[in-house]
Amino acid sequence: MKIDVLTLFPEMFDGVFNASILGKAKEKGIVDLHAIDFRPYANNKHNTVDDYPYGGGGGMVLKPEPIFAAVEDLMKDTAVKPRVILMCPQGETFTQKKAEELSKSDHLVFICGHYEGYDERIREHLVTDELSIGDYVLTGGELPAMTVIDSVVRLLPGVLGNESSAVTDSFSTGLLEYPHYTRPPAFRGWEVPEVLLSGHHARIEAWRREQSLLRTLRRRPDLLESVDLSPKEREWIKKQLETE
Incomplete structure (x- = not known):
């Protein structure tokens, strides 16, 4: 370019x-x-x-x-x-x-x-x-x-070291990005969520999707109007709204 x-x-x-x-x-x-x-x-x-x-x-x-x-x-x-x-x-x-x-x-x-x-x-x-x-x-x-x-x-092929970084950024999926953690697993008594240490990729992906939905709901609920959500996700969001 x-x-x-x-x-x-x-x-x-x-x-x-x-x-x-x-x-x-x-x-x-x-x-x-x-x-x-x-x-x-x-x-x-x-x-x-x-x-x-x-x-x-x-x-x-x-x-x-x-x-x-x-x-x-x-x-x-x-x-x-x-x-x-x-x-x-x-x-x-x-x-x-x-x-x-x-x-x-x-x-x-x-x-x-x-x-x-x-x-x-x-x-x-x-x-x-x-x-x-x-x-x-x-x-x-x-x-x-x-x-x-x-x-x-930063979106051009070859610019970022990890090509998946740009794909999962906030707003790229329509949602805000999920939380990130790195070493150490425990810092001043604050623990990394156990699921991220499990090595279970399907559970990790499900957790990240849920966290993206939750963060978007709390910080930018307007974005949810244009996101393609499954019926299960819509029901989950409804329950979150009822409990908060």
Whole structure:
């Protein structure tokens, strides 16, 4: 996968793109990551990328020319059009399902804005997706882009040491993930659940499913509405609600 990020602050991505899981994925050649300053694409001698909004109002608005020119430059050597993703508070809320969808793409281009916002023609005629990581406003799109990229890249084959990790993550199954334990089996009087030490895989899987259901019920009951549950599981949840 190729991922390009258009930003006025490419140095913000140096550590993120070269450390931990993303850095290893880059070294393996699984993903090609680039942060590109789009200021040089401005068509004026001062490389101005923003201007006052028509109609008045506070703040500055990113001009369309440098953004269009930068994206078109990235597209000139590829036969497949990339997904062009605008990071903004007005966008679709980013989810694990969206991460899985984007992980099937060959080329992603992220646009990170600053100032008051974007010229509307960028939204209407250039981008394919608008994404938000939550109902709050940040100073720019860089941190949200890093979040989305990390979430997407870890889903690519060969990135994680254990391929099953991404499959069982919270939200991947529609449920929150079950509790995890490791050595020692006893710590300050707190014991690891006996079933996890039994070596009985069927019992362990059943326990983990039950714990995922219970944790989701207690913390994010809204998620249960879209999960495919068996009649037995629905009855179990009903009993839990009656006893709590």
